[in-house]
């Protein structure tokens with residue numbers, strides 16, 4: 039039974055997509071079968087993995103709104119052992135269409151449960167909001183992984199996020215736990231980064247991953263080649279730290 | 292009659308808030324009366340301007356959902372000539388509550404029109420989504436300012452954003468124009484930044500501001516002191532480029 043992990047934080051640009059792609063790829067490199075579900079209408083996880091979205095006839099939208107089996111939209115990526123359920127611009131319509139749908143928060147869960155046994159890990163990349171797409175992801179997930187940028191504004195949104203997770207645990211998914219909090223874009227040259235690390239560790243005692251992802255330009259270049267960091271530049275600091283993180287996630291099992 | 296400018300882009304972390312605060316502050320420094328409307332439940336524009344959000348009894352939520360006059364929630368900031376209509380965590384409920392409200396896209400416009408004559412510029416900081424809060428901002432605005440990060444994923448979301456702007460122009464606000472596209476977090480040391488600049492200029496001929504905001508750690512430190520960059524570090528590259536941008540915006544009038 040695969041573990042379903044929602045990568046969520048409504049603060050924008052904190053490395054949700056970068057983490058879903060690269061942690062997923064590093065776990066695949068270690069022999070796990072991994073699926074990335076692109077639950078963000080921006081479709082960054084799909085294009086970051088080299089999927090040509092304009093050529094797709096179906097995507098996650100068809101699964102969530104029209105009940106198409108998830109199996110039908112899953113594609114293989116360049117990385118062995120790593121598959122993706124892509125998103126296209128069509129998914130942007132899902133938030134509004136879900137509002138009046140029956141059992142609207144459980145659509146993604148039902149879809150993912152049908153393929154769950156085929157994978158060891160399933161990562162759901164979330165959009166930067168706490169709307170119905172993210173609620174669907176938190177309802178489908180066993181665990182939530184929360185990336186936090188080492189910047190001042192990163193601390194602001196945490197209470198909003200934790201409120202939402204508590205609501206989901208109370209009304210939609212009592213089994214949901216926090217897998218961990220991941221510090222990203224750490225810049226050792228700035229005091230700000232160090233201050234944020236200390237504050238986040240104080241805020242989430244025992245839940246912050248030891249691996250801290252440094253700011254590394256190779257991580258931001260990799261998606262323009264449609265590759266995960268381990269294919270684009272396997273010796274980079276970015277690849278090294280996401281491999282460390284993969285080992286930590288395996289230890290937590 | 293003040294000019295109303297929505298700062299919007301559904302891609303997260305591209306410097307919407309940083310641009311609203313600092314462009315606003317630089318225009319105030321030149322003698323203009325400026326208002327920042329924090330239309331994002333994260334409330335980053337409010338805290339970045341030193342507002343203690345936990346002490347507030349009213350915010351933009353009360354204006355949009357309960358019809359409170361906008362005038363009632365406007366506060367003075369540390370920067371002379373710069374005021375803010377703050378957001379608190381309550382605003383997070385507005386997206387869902389607006390869905391079934393009458394004339395739901397025009398709530399913010401009606402509120403802002405009531406104070407418009409008291410300001411030269413009114414900036415609306417948007418959340419990283421294309422939901423009802425951003426639709427309200429684009430309906431209330433004369434112009435849209437689009438910050439774009441010099442990163443690969445920045446190009447991805449542009450068609451989604453332009454689709455939304457076209458829909459707003461067709462059905463909600465025919466007068467809406469694009470004020471300009473602002474390139475942010477430019478890092479001259481990386482090829483990626485240079486490639487993105489070229490692609491964006493090709494995509495928006497004649498609409499890209501000459502001023503390109505460099506990546507500058509002082510810009511990310513300023514909000515932790517509740518100050519705009521011109522108060523926190525007036526001689527920094529960040530302050531210099533936002534002042535240049537302010538001059539360009541004045542030229543466009």
Ligand SMILES: Nc1ncnc2c1ncn2[C@@H]1O[C@H](COP(=O)(O)OP(=O)(O)OP(=O)(O)O)[C@@H](O)[C@H]1O
Pocket residue numbers: 049050051052053054055056057078082164165166222223224251252253254255257258259261276301302303304419442443444445
């Ligand atoms: N450690 C890193 N070092 C340098 N750049 C990074 C790093 N992690 C992510 N990036 C870059 O920062 C930007 C934001 O990251 P990403 O898009 O993964 O965040 P996100 O949280 O998924 O954003 P959104 O909220 O829009 O979904 C991207 O351009 C990405 O390539």
Ligand SMILES: Nc1ncnc2c1ncn2[C@@H]1O[C@H](COP(=O)(O)OP(=O)(O)OP(=O)(O)O)[C@@H](O)[C@H]1O
Pocket residue numbers: 048049050051166189190191192302303304305306307308309310331335417418419475476477504505506507508510511512514529
């Ligand atoms: N030119 C810059 N140089 C360095 N850091 C910057 C720059 N502009 C913004 N930042 C920092 O980058 C992060 C993202 O910026 P900001 O929060 O303004 O983006 P946003 O688009 O408003 O994000 P969101 O989508 O969550 O609303 C912040 O921590 C900010 O301090």
Ligand SMILES: [Mg+2]
Pocket residue numbers: 054055056078082163164165
């Ligand atoms: Mg993303």
Ligand SMILES: [Mg+2]
Pocket residue numbers: 307308309331335416417418
């Ligand atoms: Mg913002």
